Amino acid sequence: xxxxEEEVIDLRSDTVTLPTEEMLEAIRNAKLGDDCFREDPTVNxxxxxxxxxxxxEAALLVTxxxxxxxxxxxxxxxxxxxxxxxxxxxxxxxxxxxxSAIGGLLxxxxxxxxxxxxxxxVEEAIRPKDIHFPETTLICIENTHNRAGGTVVRPEQIRxxxxxAEAHNLRLYMDGARIFNAAVALRVDVREFTRxxxxxxxxxxxxxxxxxxxxxxGSEEFIERARRxxxxxxxxxxxxxxxxxxGIIALEKMIDRLEEDHINARxxxxxxxxIDGLRxxxxxxxTNIVHVDVSGLKVTSNQFIDELRRRGLLVLxxxxxxxxxxxxxxIERKHIKKALSIVEEAVEEIKRRRENR
Numbered sequence: 001x002x003x004x005e006e007e008v009i010d011l012r013s014d015t016v017t018l019p020t021e022e023m024l025e026a027i028r029n030a031k032l033g034d035d036c037f038r039e040d041p042t043v044n045x046x047x048x049x050x051x052x053x054x055x056x057e058a059a060l061l062v063t064x065x066x067x068x069x070x071x072x073x074x075x076x077x078x079x080x081x082x083x084x085x086x087x088x089x090x091x092x093x094x095x096x097x098x099x100s101a102i103g104g105l106l107x108x109x110x111x112x113x114x115x116x117x118x119x120x121x122v123e124e125a126i127r128p129k130d131i132h133f134p135e136t137t138l139i140c141i142e143n144t145h146n147r148a149g150g151t152v153v154r155p156e157q158i159r160x161x162x163x164x165a166e167a168h169n170l171r172l173y174m175d176g177a178r179i180f181n182a183a184v185a186l187r188v189d190v191r192e193f194t195r196x197x198x199x200x201x202x203x204x205x206x207x208x209x210x211x212x213x214x215x216x217x218g219s220e221e222f223i224e225r226a227r228r229x230x231x232x233x234x235x236x237x238x239x240x241x242x243x244x245x246x247g248i249i250a251l252e253k254m255i256d257r258l259e260e261d262h263i264n265a266r267x268x269x270x271x272x273x274x275i276d277g278l279r280x281x282x283x284x285x286x287t288n289i290v291h292v293d294v295s296g297l298k299v300t301s302n303q304f305i306d307e308l309r310r311r312g313l314l315v316l317x318x319x320x321x322x323x324x325x326x327x328x329x330x331i332e333r334k335h336i337k338k339a340l341s342i343v344e345e346a347v348e349e350i351k352r353r354r355e356n357r
Contacts, residue, residue: 009335009342010314014178014206014261014288014328022253023210023246030245035061035237042241046248050215053251054200055191058223060216061244062235065090065177068201068214070098071233075216075225076138076171076199079104084125085140086112088147090175102233106134114284115145116153119160126168139165142175143193144182147318149281150265150289150326152182158196174200177214181207181287184258198222207258207288208250209329213243254329261288261327264336268325271340277347288327295321297350307346313339 010016019027033039043061050059062068069091073083083099085092087109091099099105108125110117127133139161143153158174165172174197176182183190194200199218204210216226230236237243269290273280279293294304301317308315318324327336 006312008312008314009331009339011325011327011331011339012314012316013326017205017207017209017328017330019209019211019246020249020254020329023249026245026249027242030241032239032241035240036231040239040241040244042248043237043244046244046251047215049248049251050202050217053190054194054202054217056194056199056217057220058218060223060226060230061237061240061247062201062214062216062230063212063237063243064205065175065201065203065214066095066098067230067233067235068203068216069095069175070103071226071229071235072173072199072201072216072218073099073105073138073140074103074229075222076173077103077105078137080106080134081137082106082108082127082134083138083140084108084110084117084122084136086110086115086117086142086145088112088115088145089140089142090146090177091140091142093147108136112145112148114151115142115148116151116157117141117161119164122161123164123168126170136168136170138171138173140173140175141197142177144178144185144287144289146177146289149284149291150178150181150287151284152185152286153193154186155188155192155196158193162196171198173197176200177203178206178287180255181258181262184255185262185287204247204250207261207328208247208254210243210246210250213247215247257329258288261329261331262286264288264327264331264333265290265325267333268327268336268339271336272343275340275344275347277351278343290325290327291318292323292325293321294323297347298354299350304346304350307350308342311342311346313342 047059269285
């Protein structure tokens with residue numbers, strides 16, 4: 001008799017979330033057309049829904065969050081401009097330097113607190129108008145903030161940055177990959193965040209459970225520029241309704257369930273905090289991301305990750321001392337309890353090995 005393979009618990013990212021059966025059925029039945037001719041009715045419907053949801057004039061479907069950010073940065077600026085962004089932001093860390101390599105933009109990183117830049121620090125970073133300096137034209141924020149631990153940039157904090165932007169005639173852009181997590185966490189309409197930014201993007205393919213896709217949202221003029229930039233980057237799509245169809249379901253049905261991920265993340269974080277040798281800052285566990293400091297075990301994050309992987313738990317490194325766990329649809333309370341059991345077992349094994357040296 002063949003052995004039954006034990007279930008692997010995947011907490012690496014909410015990007016591993018699989019589409020629902022309803023989404024798969026919507027893909028099969030989607031009405032299609034050529035999106036480059038703007039003739040895909042399913043794409044058109046999703047873009048209209050996204051613009052309305054965010055309180056903006058128009059939206060554009062793109063393939064990924066990274067493409068959405070690059071399209072947006074290039075649509076907000078011109079080559080040679082400088083862009084202010086938080087020093088731990090996804091754009092700065094994880095997008096292969098595309099803003100410089102392709103966009104021709106100079107990043108000006110500003111250190112924030114829990115992912116939030118101080119308006120005074122932002123104002124200080126704006127380059128004076130001088131022939132020697134690249135012109136500063138854009139401020140970028142990230143909400144929720146990935147490397148800060150899924151922390152929320154609150155509407156009043158965004159408003160304060162918008163005041164700086166307006167005072168210096170700059171635009172304010174939001175990488176809102178997980179903006180619905182922020183809205184659910186604060187129990188407010190997402191427009192409370194979006195009303196303070198000129199334009200933004202959000203992902204369908206993370207907690208909203210879609211297999212692919214992100215939306216760029218802003219004014220009609222901005223989206224027309226973004227459409228051209230998307231084409232330059234090879235992002236023009238044909239029968240893209242197969243991507244848009246699950247996106248429609250996501251906006252209709254998948255937002256409120258994000259609270260379940262937040263509850264599970266808090267349960268996970270509190271359990272991890274009780275394990276001797278691990279440290280968890282519960283203050284920053286605000287949505288679905290949990291950072292765990294493993295340095296108390298005298299091992300690197302990658303060494304600890306290997307111990308977990310051998311036991312059927314997948315996580316990612318945050319840096320050399322910390323690991324990251326992300327809850328998402330498909331991860332239930334039973335999986336969290338099992339994950340805690342695996343972590344505890346791994347910690348005990350590491351301690352035993354250290355004592356026997």
